[in-house]
Amino acid sequence: MSDTTMNPAVPEPAQAPADLPPVPAPQLPAPAGARTGFAVRATASVAVAALLGVGIGLGVLKAEDDGPAVSAAPAAPSASPTASAGPSFGAKQNGSHFGSMKDLLLPVPAGYHLGPDSGQFGNDTELTEEQRKAWVEDEVRGLPVKLQDGVRKAWQESALKGGGVRSLVSDDSSLQATVWLLQYHQTAVKAHDAWVAALGSDSGLYRVGPQIPGHPEAHCFLPHAAPGAEIDELECSAAVGDLRVVLGVQGIAPLPKDRIVPLLAQQLDRLAVPGASA
Structure with a gap:
């Protein structure tokens, strides 16, 4: 994977005949539905294993004590009796997150604007x-009918408590990224993420993507692309307490690692659990 910045224009042949029209730049495809992980895009058997793996043992899990609300950065002392007593969003020491998903999502960074709808x-x-x-129904749809009830039950038992999505497009239109936050039981989040990591690294279905410095919990993969393909894609997954973070990227090949890695690193930093070690 190249570290170079992508050029959204495809170069014309050096001596193109004068009567031929210019070669158009490749267009990024619109997001295909609301799929949020390679675990539900792979072969049906692997996808079912991953999704059912999340539900193993969830029926006997007990609710966790949320504990006191503590943000990654302590709030400044109140300036007046009417000032807020604490942060409006963040993470507690036990890994549970609080606040609006739109606040927990990475704000639109410089050089980007909001992108197309995610399904x-x-x-x-x-x-x-x-x-x-x-969202759960979208995850189930497309699987063999005889397996859909089991997968649906697994998601119901994992109690999806929250979810958020933000789509971004680079100002030069060469890169499109979609960030999903999915909030459910911490044990299930960790198990699901482990399935995705194993699928991406051990199945041979994907190319291994970049590492995210300071965040060994993040795993990035790319599907195998046809030689000379103009568009490439990448997906990253990470478990942060009770949140599963999924970053999907599409762009003109080769994807620029030096632009993708900071996006995920900044999102994970925003969700950091107080006292957690990288």
């Missing part, structure tokens, strides 16, 4: 309860 969920959304149910 039916929009481009800058905190999912409602109904949308979370729809």
Whole structure:
């Protein structure tokens, strides 16, 4: 994977005939639905194993004590009796996150603007309860019918408590990124992420993507691309307490690692659990 900045224009042949039109720049495809992980894009058997793996033993898990709310950076002392007593979003010491998903999501960084909708969920959304149910159905849809009830039950038992999505496009239109935050039981988050990491690194279905300095919990993979393909894609997954973070990227090949890595690193830094060691 190249570290060079991508050029959104495809160069014309050195001596193109004068009567031929110029070669157009490749267009980034629109997001294909709301899929949020390689675990649900791979072969049906592997996808089912990953999703059912999340549900193993969830029926006997007990609710965790949320503990006191503590942000990664302590709040400044109150300037007046009416000032807020604490941060509006952040992480507690036990790994549970609080606050709006739109606040927990990485704000639109410099050099980017909001991108296209991620399926039916929009481009800058905190999912409602109904949308979370729809998200589960999207994950189940397409699997063999005889397995759908088991996968659906696994997601129901993992109690998707929150979800958010933000879509970004670089100002030069060469890179499109979609960030998903999915909040459910910490044990299930960790198990699901482990399945995705194993699928990406051990199955041979994907190319290994870049590492994220300071965040060994993050795993990035790329599907195998046809030789000479103009568009490439990458997906990263990470478990941070009770949040699973999924970053999907599409762009003109070769994807620029030096632009993608900071996006995920900044998102993970925003969600950091107080006292956690990298």
